[in-house]
Amino acid sequence: MRYLVTGTAGFIGFHVARRLLAEGHQVTGVDGMTPYYDVRLKERRHALLRETAGFEAYQAMLEDAAAVGRIAERAEPDIVIHLAAQAGVRYSLENPRAYVDANLVGTFTILEICRALQPRHLLIASTSSVYGANTALPFAETDPADHPLTLYAASKKATEAMAHAYAHLWRVPTTLFRFFTVYGPWGRPDMALFKFVEATLAGRPIELYNFGQMERDFTYIDDLVEAVLRLVDKVPVIGQKLAAEDSLSPAAPYRIVNIGGGNPVGLDEFVAAIEAALGRRAERRYVEAQKGDVPSTAASTRLLEALIGDRPRTPVAAGVAEFVRWYRDYYGLKA
Numbered sequence: 027m028r029y030l031v032t033g034t035a036g037f038i039g040f041h042v043a044r045r046l047l048a049e050g051h052q053v054t055g056v057d058g059m060t061p062y063y064d065v066r067l068k069e070r071r072h073a074l075l076r077e078t079a080g081f082e083a084y085q086a087m088l089e090d091a092a093a094v095g096r097i098a099e100r101a102e103p104d105i106v107i108h109l110a111a112q113a114g115v116r117y118s119l120e121n122p123r124a125y126v127d128a129n130l131v132g133t134f135t136i137l138e139i140c141r142a143l144q145p146r147h148l149l150i151a152s153t154s155s156v157y158g159a160n161t162a163l164p165f166a167e168t169d170p171a172d173h174p175l176t177l178y179a180a181s182k183k184a185t186e187a188m189a190h191a192y193a194h195l196w197r198v199p200t201t202l203f204r205f206f207t208v209y210g211p212w213g214r215p216d217m218a219l220f221k222f223v224e225a226t227l228a229g230r231p232i233e234l235y236n237f238g239q240m241e242r243d244f245t246y247i248d249d250l251v252e253a254v255l256r257l258v259d260k261v262p263v264i265g266q267k268l269a270a271e272d273s274l275s276p277a278a279p280y281r282i283v284n285i286g287g288g289n290p291v292g293l294d295e296f297v298a299a300i301e302a303a304l305g306r307r308a309e310r311r312y313v314e315a316q317k318g319d320v321p322s323t324a325a326s327t328r329l330l331e332a333l334i335g336d337r338p339r340t341p342v343a344a345g346v347a348e349f350v351r352w353y354r355d356y357y358g359l360k361a
Contacts, residue, residue: 028052030103030145032088032136033110034075035059035068037214038151038205041251042107047078049255054101056094057110058087062117062124063215071212088132098139105258106143108136108150111182114216115155115318118178129181130188137192147199147261149254152186154206154243154286154323155179163290164243166326167204167273167282176318186282194278199261203254206286206325210247210345211352219346222300223353226308234293236315241290241322246345249338253285256334269332286325287338299343303350305361 029046033039034055043053055075059068075081082101086093088110098106112118112128133150140148157165159173174180186202193200209219222232234240260268262279273282297308315321327337354361 027104028054028102029105029107030054030056030098030101031107031109032056034083035072036109037212038208038247038250039109040071040075040212041210041247042109042254043075043081044078045251045255047075047080050080052080053082054097054103055081055083056086056088056097057083058128059085060112062112062114067212067215088135089127091135091138094135095139098143103143104146106136106140106145106148107254108133108148111151113178113214115176115178116316117216118176119317122177125177125181129185133185133188137188140198141192141196144198147201147258148189149201149203149258150185150189152182152202152204152282153179154204154284154325156183156186156204157323158320163322164288164324164326165284166271167284167329168271175320179318190275190278190280193275193280197279199263199279200281201257201260201262202280202282203257204282204284204325205250206243206245206284206323208245208247208250209349211349213247213349218296219300219349220353222297222308223304223350226300226304226306227359229309231309231311232297233311233313234297235313235319236321237312238293238310239321240315240319241292242296243286243288243290243324244296244342244345245286245338246340249287249340250285252336253330253334253338256336257283260333269329271326271328271332273329283330283333284325284327285330285338286323286327288325288327290322290324291342296342296346299346300350302343303347
């Protein structure tokens with residue numbers, strides 16, 4: 027099939043595109059190559075994708091509706107997977123405008139394109155951060171998510187609402203993914219795993235927020251990609267709930283699905299996995315929680331398992347070891 031994938035130079039988009047290409051699909055990738063983190067890492071991801079026939083890469087900001095529209099028209103996609111976004115909880119405190127431009131205006135561009143082209147299925151990345159102030163764990167897709175704690179979370183919640191309106195008005199079948207703390211090879215330098223490995227190898231201390239009293243539902247990248255691609259064929263149809271827990275809208279061909287394993291891991295256990303993979307101790311520095319942080323996340327996996335028959339299962343120790351192997355190889359470091 028023909029896929030249009032946004033954010034193909036990003037962490038998740040790269041892995042999704044690489045898997046699609048390996049399966050023989052045609053992939054048109056769009057990425058703005060923003061300098062939020064080292065652009066050389068993004069360029070290397072795209073260079074690897076270009077080694078496979080069937081991949082076409084374009085550099086464009088999603089806010090440039092005319093340019094992205096021309097790319098989409100040429101691609102004639104059967105499936106659109108919208109992964110491009112301004113990510114990062116903490117950066118949204120420093121540069122909130124970036125989240126409005128990329129996540130709201132950029133998503134509007136994609137929705138308008140899908141309104142015109144009518145793909146078989148539109149799939150969009152959201153985040154577990156939308157659960158915000160919710161305290162009942164695990165987080166379920168049918169739980170209210172009305173109290174986001176950062177502009178990043180608010181922008182993603184708005185993305186969900188915009189997509190529902192378009193699904194209702196123009197009958198574009200749409201699935202939203204709520205990703206839970208994705209990690210693995212080729213990961214983002216602003217995320218904890220990358221920062222902790224880098225600091226530990228350099229002999230610098232790592233900071234554990236909320237004095238280490240935090241846990242996250244870590245999701246290994248290969249598990250996430252598997253879930254995303256299995257969900258491509260689970261096209262939402264009004265009135266056709268596939269499970270008792272289904273979040274299917276009563277008014278639109280629209281569904282929200284958590285992608286997480288449902289097994290939260292504490293920060294100290296996470297750091298211990300890094301230490302084991304590196305073969306050295308990390309110097310821990312316990313500090314206060316940052317604005318917008320939540321103490322715990324955990325995904326309800328009932329809907330995901332009902333839809334695809336599985337959930338992310340890679341143990342954190344194994345996933346962290348894979349990241350460390352990639353990190354050493356990428357930067358030419360000896361074990």
